[in-house]
Amino acid sequence: MTVRSIAVIGSVAFDTLETPSGRADGELGGSAVHFAVAASFFAPVSLVGPIGDDFPAATREYLVARGIDCSGLEHRPGRTFRWHGRYHEDMNKRDTVALDLGVFAGFAPRIADATRRAPYVFLGNIDPALQRGVLDQFAAPALVGLDTMNHWIDEARGPLEALLERVDVLVINDEEARLLAREDNVVRAARRILALGARRVLVKRGEYGAILFSPSSVFAVPAFPLEQVFDPTGAGDTFAGGMMGHLAATGDADDAALRRAIVYGTVLASFVVEDFGGRRMRTLTRAEIDHRYSQFVALTSF
Numbered sequence: 001m002t003v004r005s006i007a008v009i010g011s012v013a014f015d016t017l018e019t020p021s022g023r024a025d026g027e028l029g030g031s032a033v034h035f036a037v038a039a040s041f042f043a044p045v046s047l048v049g050p051i052g053d054d055f056p057a058a059t060r061e062y063l064v065a066r067g068i069d070c071s072g073l074e075h076r077p078g079r080t081f082r083w084h085g086r087y088h089e090d091m092n093k094r095d096t097v098a099l100d101l102g103v104f105a106g107f108a109p110r111i112a113d114a115t116r117r118a119p120y121v122f123l124g125n126i127d128p129a130l131q132r133g134v135l136d137q138f139a140a141p142a143l144v145g146l147d148t149m150n151h152w153i154d155e156a157r158g159p160l161e162a163l164l165e166r167v168d169v170l171v172i173n174d175e176e177a178r179l180l181a182r183e184d185n186v187v188r189a190a191r192r193i194l195a196l197g198a199r200r201v202l203v204k205r206g207e208y209g210a211i212l213f214s215p216s217s218v219f220a221v222p223a224f225p226l227e228q229v230f231d232p233t234g235a236g237d238t239f240a241g242g243m244m245g246h247l248a249a250t251g252d253a254d255d256a257a258l259r260r261a262i263v264y265g266t267v268l269a270s271f272v273v274e275d276f277g278g279r280r281m282r283t284l285t286r287a288e289i290d291h292r293y294s295q296f297v298a299l300t301s302f
């Protein structure tokens with residue numbers, strides 16, 4: 001079994017989070033950070049993204065201590081990306097209260113030579129033109145994951161669709177899948193996205209779980225049932241990080257491996273929602289992950 005490395009590009013952020021349970025300011029977040037922290041439980045990860053003058057040395061040290069390669073964190077003059085989100089009582093819904101691009105504006109990453117050889121690449125939710133520019137720099141990735149959002153489907157449909165044929169797993173929520181495919185039914189939407197070129201489509205459905213569509217099969221998992229969801233921020237990226245981390249750890253890419261990896265992604269996501277931002281990941285252990293994985297197996301076997 002060869003553990004392969006993963007490169008992730010996306011936002012590195014400080015978040016203000018408001019949920020029905022309370023409020024937190026200045027929480028470490030961003031799509032690439034949530035992904036990298038989750039993946040680091042399983043495999044070596046290189047984190048690529050811009051940081052500003054306000055990024056504390058202690059935060060970088062935390063990431064390095066997790067085994068995350070932070071040499072791709074590019075220090076630029078200005079403030080780190082900031083996002084302020086507010087969840088509704090129904091925590092499947094949230095509003096962006098404020099977003100400050102800071103050092104993300106004008107960021108054009110140059111991937112270091114060592115990182116370019118990473119066989120697993122995850123393109124976090126950023127401008128599809130930037131995602132393509134990054135992907136072009138990788139030598140021969142074995143598996144490419146991609147996340148996107150409504151904004152890019154509306155504003156950059158052409159570049160996004162052009163990327164799909166280079167994507168092994170498109171990770172997308174159900175609303176985005178419908179928007180991208182211009183189809184109300186999620187199954188038809190996924191089929192349409194496969195026809196656009198993505199090799200597999202993983203549709204996230206929040207508290208209802210996820211469905212993986214490939215041309216020849218469909219696999220559905222529930223979310224792990226929790227009594228309390230404290231803060232859903234980062235669940236999607238943590239899910240993707242757990243999934244790709246586990247794939248990289250095994251080196252397998254067949255359907256069975258992908259199914260197991262999706263369950264690990266589900267398990268990781270079920271932990272991150274237990275506290276604000278990524279706080280829960282600081283105390284999480286591999287033993288807790290494996291215990292919940294076996295609970296999940298029991299939950300879904302009949």
Ligand code: AMP
Pocket residue numbers: 011013014015028029030031034082083099125126232233234235236237238
């Ligand atoms: P998730 O809950 O998995 O969608 O991820 C939430 C994370 O994405 C937060 O930590 C935010 O900092 C980050 N985020 C929110 N909006 C954007 C955006 N427009 N571009 C990049 N990152 C974002």
